[in-house]
Amino acid sequence: MAAQEIKVPDIGDFDAVEVIEVLVAEGDTVEKEQPLITLESDKATLEVPSTVAGKITELKISEGDTVSEGDVIAMVEAEDDAGSADDDGDSDDEQAETGDDEAESDSAEAKEDAGEEPAKADDAGDGPKNGDTVEVKVPDIGDFDSVEVIEVLVAEGDTVEKEQALITLESDKATLEVPSSAAGTIASLKIKEGDTVSEGDVIAMVQTTGGGSGGAKADSKADNKSAGGSAQASNAKATPDNKADKKQPESGTASQDDKPAPQGQDKAEPASSDASKLKSVDEERFGKAHASPSVRKFARELGADLGRIDGSGRKGRITEEDVQSYVKSALEQVQSGKSTGSAAAPAGGGGGVPAQPDIDFSQFGEVETVELERIRKISAKAVHKNWLLIPHVTQFDTADITDLEAFRQANKEKAKADGVKLTPLAFLLKAAAAALKAFPDLNSSLTADGESLVHKKYINIAVAVDTPGGLLMPVIKDVDKKGIYDIARDLDAVSTRAREGKIKGDDMKGATFSISSLGGVGGTAFTPIVNSPEVGILGVSKHSMQPVWNGAEFEPRLILPLSFSYDHRVIDGAKAARITGFISEKLSDLRTLLL
Ligand code: CAO
Numbered sequence: 001m002a003a004q005e006i007k008v009p010d011i012g013d014f015d016a017v018e019v020i021e022v023l024v025a026e027g028d029t030v031e032k033e034q035p036l037i038t039l040e041s042d043k044a045t046l047e048v049p050s051t052v053a054g055k056i057t058e059l060k061i062s063e064g065d066t067v068s069e070g071d072v073i074a075m076v077e078a079e080d081d082a083g084s085a086d087d088d089g090d091s092d093d094e095q096a097e098t099g100d101d102e103a104e105s106d107s108a109e110a111k112e113d114a115g116e117e118p119a120k121a122d123d124a125g126d127g128p129k130n131g132d133t134v135e136v137k138v139p140d141i142g143d144f145d146s147v148e149v150i151e152v153l154v155a156e157g158d159t160v161e162k163e164q165a166l167i168t169l170e171s172d173k174a175t176l177e178v179p180s181s182a183a184g185t186i187a188s189l190k191i192k193e194g195d196t197v198s199e200g201d202v203i204a205m206v207q208t209t210g211g212g213s214g215g216a217k218a219d220s221k222a223d224n225k226s227a228g229g230s231a232q233a234s235n236a237k238a239t240p241d242n243k244a245d246k247k248q249p250e251s252g253t254a255s256q257d258d259k260p261a262p263q264g265q266d267k268a269e270p271a272s273s274d275a276s277k278l279k280s281v282d283e284e285r286f287g288k289a290h291a292s293p294s295v296r297k298f299a300r301e302l303g304a305d306l307g308r309i310d311g312s313g314r315k316g317r318i319t320e321e322d323v324q325s326y327v328k329s330a331l332e333q334v335q336s337g338k339s340t341g342s343a344a345a346p347a348g349g350g351g352g353v354p355a356q357p358d359i360d361f362s363q364f365g366e367v368e369t370v371e372l373e374r375i376r377k378i379s380a381k382a383v384h385k386n387w388l389l390i391p392h393v394t395q396f397d398t399a400d401i402t403d404l405e406a407f408r409q410a411n412k413e414k415a416k417a418d419g420v421k422l423t424p425l426a427f428l429l430k431a432a433a434a435a436l437k438a439f440p441d442l443n444s445s446l447t448a449d450g451e452s453l454v455h456k457k458y459i460n461i462a463v464a465v466d467t468p469g470g471l472l473m474p475v476i477k478d479v480d481k482k483g484i485y486d487i488a489r490d491l492d493a494v495s496t497r498a499r500e501g502k503i504k505g506d507d508m509k510g511a512t513f514s515i516s517s518l519g520g521v522g523g524t525a526f527t528p529i530v531n532s533p534e535v536g537i538l539g540v541s542k543h544s545m546q547p548v549w550n551g552a553e554f555e556p557r558l559i560l561p562l563s564f565s566y567d568h569r570v571i572d573g574a575k576a577a578r579i580t581g582f583i584s585e586k587l588s589d590l591r592t593l594l595l
Helices: 083-115 221-231 275-280 283-288 293-302 320-336 374-389 402-417 424-438 484-499 573-588 590-594
Strands: 004-007 017-022 035-040 045-049 054-059 072-078 133-137 147-152 165-170 175-179 184-189 202-208 392-400 444-446 453-455 461-463 465-467 470-472 513-517 536-540 544-549 554-567
Touching: 035 072, 045 293, 165 202, 165 293, 293 320, 374 470, 392 573, 402 424, 402 554, 402 573, 402 590, 424 461, 424 484, 424 513, 424 536, 424 573, 424 590, 461 484, 465 484, 554 573, 573 590
Parallel strands: 461 513, 513 536
Antiparallel strands: 004 072, 017 035, 035 045, 054 072, 133 202, 147 165, 165 175, 184 202, 392 554, 444 453, 465 470, 536 554, 544 554
């Protein structure tokens, strides 16, 4: 039986799209419709399924490749029972070819549209006037036909903004939202969850409140963000879902969950969806989450809020395993009856944590809502999770760094000539590495069941770096094996890369401990948050000259404040005090670092 070629089908206006994941291997048996690869463009993430059931005899592409329509993904030997399977394959091919032709004309139309006015939702010619009722239709959505409506995001009587998502469609290829082409009130809804729709089907009648062109078009969310107000043309063709870049409603307009509803209106309740599900899933965040269609579908089936799940995949993409472990954690919490148990409690509600109240601050005065930077969103989730997950205690101490500073000042210029920026932090990293060696529990992680400690034989320390986009934690590897100059060089290199937005995924992985230095900024103490699964973090504040009694008189000494936060499940208070004492000793007398 000859192996069949499985090709990249018509994927709308995507060309040279990156393969971010190959979901199968040679020798695998695949079902028809089983996703083979995940593609990601600046507009969307979508999966390409197999057109036949059978065995993969050869994979023609690998992760990182770019593909376009017609490229061969794999050779598949169709299943035995399928003379019919072969037929299937052929007919699929035929279908694909037919689809291609159609798609070409679609795409030609789309291009035409792109250069012209957006397609009209009605035949009103000059577009609707304020108060007119217009049809909002399913736009050209590439080679998607008879696509299932998996969610209706609005109800009759709702006020909608232009570009506000009305429905979510899901095919075997992608999930996409269809936004309203007009601002106004939903006079009537023409479809419900479970319906299948195609281009031109009327979704809703909207009584306009002005500003709406009546043009129906699918949402090209990525373009919206980068192209600002000029996103119209690129919206002529539907693009599969990439809500990560979805345009935020204009300032002063309300999104569904995060923002206050300014005109005192209720939040949009989907007509036919389960209200309790809506309450636990933040639709806007779900929409923005970076996940492939099948993972979205999977999350929906389990009722998991993608917006609360940290992605472990490439570029932070949420994988099926991430969804599984999130759900598992949530279940464990429920079963153990803990409000904040050992599992990762979701940020902003769930797991017994009260949700962030949705307050209309505009009732107290003028407000402006500014979307958080991408890094801040990620770190916000991480610190919240760590704060809930770890029973924190902070031990405060000081180190007399008079001699260290004298040494540093004496060597600073020479170091600079060698291209090294010698700050106190390099010495702190060295002292912390010594502590991690001397106290193996500090260089460990609790196992997921909380029953054992994994002692690590390597010492990698993450350093908090304040960047324009938010906090990043690049890692300096094998600190115990490096001299002060090498550590200072590494520190300078990773913090520069972090600030310039050039940090790589690998630069941020594998830390066994963290240091957060606010010494260059100010303050006398703070309580840093441990980065799970690490068990400790050393906070450093600004040193100051202080009078210290030497037994005979007060002597001016340079004192460095230390704030050591630790996971109390792993380290007890006495050990924590010994750890900071140890670090203090190392910093006070550099010679001890050589021992
Ligand atoms: N006390 C007093 N001065 C200090 C100091 C301390 N503890 N630590 C550093 N300094 C001085 C340095 O010596 C340097 O002065 P000189 O040029 O005269 O030597 C100056 O402060 C600036 O240092 P730096 O910040 O450029 O370098 P660094 O090695 O101390 O720190 C880095 C590097 C990346 C950690 C830092 O730039 C940074 O981003 N800090 C913020 C970390 C942060 O936000 N933590 C909070 C996390 S929780 O939200």
